[in-house]
Amino acid sequence: MRGVIFLGDRQAQVRDYPDPQPGPGEVTVQLKAAGLCGSDLHLYRQTVSERAGNATIPGHEPCGVVAALGPGVTHIQIGDRVSIYHYRGCGHCRHCLAGDLMWCPERRGYGGPIHGANADYILTDARNCCPLPGELSFGAGAMMACNAGTAFSSITKLKLSGADTVAIFGQGPVGLAATLFARAMGARVVVVEPVALRRDLALSLGAAAAIDPAQDAVAAIRELTHGEGADASFETSGSAAGQNGAVDALRLGGRAVFVGLGAQDKTLNPSQFIGRQLTLMGSFVLPIHLYWDMMKFVLDHRVPLDAIVTHRFSIERAPEAFALFDSGQTGKVLFEWS
Ligand SMILES: [Zn+2]
Ligand SMILES: [Zn+2]
Structure with a gap:
């Protein structure tokens, strides 16, 4: 699959990565939309020596369709439309059980220690997949993963x-x-x-x-x-x-x-x-259960999340997309897959 790498000093490149394979409790999701977030720019602006060859794929606003199920995953199906909550937790500590995965001592953020959403596929836990109703666009689902x-x-x-x-x-x-x-x-x-x-x-x-x-x-x-x-x-x-x-x-x-x-x-x-x-x-990101309240609010009040998007790019144009977003002269910028 294709994935973005930050080389340091505001250089982004698209490279080939091996396709991820889901293990027990995991799924892979084929990306349909992924948002560029202000916090990605902190990584994009690191120097070459600060990046130190770090090849982790950035992007923590993933949305797409479930592509493959790991062993033991039964509650979602291949083809389901999902917005992916952006911290993976251990699943059993008090914070994970309360929905506050962002406080899990073993939390892993996409683009931090694990590969993120600026790629054709992403590997995540099945429990991180939040349902995206058909009335909402993949772009809206990407924004609901972090930004919105x-x-x-x-x-x-x-x-x-x-x-x-x-x-x-x-x-x-x-x-x-x-x-x-x-x-x-x-x-x-x-x-x-x-x-x-x-x-x-x-x-x-x-x-x-x-x-x-x-x-x-x-x-x-x-x-x-x-x-x-x-x-x-x-x-x-x-x-x-x-x-x-x-x-x-x-x-x-x-x-x-x-x-x-x-x-x-x-x-x-x-x-x-x-x-x-x-x-x-x-305030810091969101607890995972708040996704359902937000989804209902967006539907019931017809919140036009797509209206904040000013630019859409294919992942091939990642260098251009990050340079433009870094300029500050944009609203929301998305990667989209057809
Ligand atoms: Zn973010
Ligand atoms: Zn935990």
């Missing part, structure tokens, strides 16, 4: 309603999916995003306002909220400015959730949230 799943898990922590104004910092794929979910939950959405293409995309998805952080984003949000500040905020950018903005733009008693990684400096001071009694939360 991360957005859904985060935004549900804010318990939004139609009475809320939510400020979303960053309109990369996670921020864009969050804009869709927050709108479908009834909230008024204000986004902060430096890239004009992404601001325009957010407005087309229903955001009430899109602020360029070259201006004072906190002041702009206060102006849009009668001087009080947003009821809730969601930080996806990982930048120090975004992290401070997501706190400082809140009203008294407001709530924020943080998902963007990046800023390594200590950016927040408790004096920013003590007196104003803010609630600040972290």
Whole structure:
């Protein structure tokens, strides 16, 4: 099969890999769509010496059809459409049993220690295969594996309603999916995003306002909220400015959730949230059982996840796809197979 390799210094290449064979409890899935995610770029940007010849196939947003079953797999069939949850766990620790595979001490992430989704086939555990209904595209299924799943898990922590104004910092794929979910939950959405293409995309998805952080984003949000500040905020950018903005733009008693990684400096001071009694939360991917809630929400509220996709590539064009996504001048970018 074909698979992508990162050579280091922003070089991607397509190579031949052996086809994976499923062992007990495992399946192979023929990819139909795979998303490019911001966290893939951390690997893409490593230097040649940091990569050190690492030939692990990247990509952790897999979606496709089951191609082969390992011994003992009976609950899914060849040909089933599946979105693949993106950490493989041991299956028996307290975190796996609770659905929090991302906390399993033996967790393995695609593109980390094990081969990922930027290939013709992927090997996974049968229990990681989440059913994708026929009404949803393979692209939507790929996004629900990480990008939209991360957005859904985060935004549900804010318990939004139609009475809320939510400020979303960053309109990369996670921020864009969050804009869709927050709108479908009834909230008024204000986004902060430096890239004009992404601001325009957010407005087309229903955001009430899109602020360029070259201006004072906190002041702009206060102006849009009668001087009080947003009821809730969601930080996806990982930048120090975004992290401070997501706190400082809140009203008294407001709530924020943080998902963007990046800023390594200590950016927040408790004096920013003590007196104003803010609630600040972290969020990390999603527990596997939340996939079913998200799937129902996307179907019932007709959430147009495909609308955040701006570019689609065959895997042969991986070098071009990663270079473009790395430029930041895109919405969601997908690999697709016919
Ligand atoms: Zn991801
Ligand atoms: Zn486990």
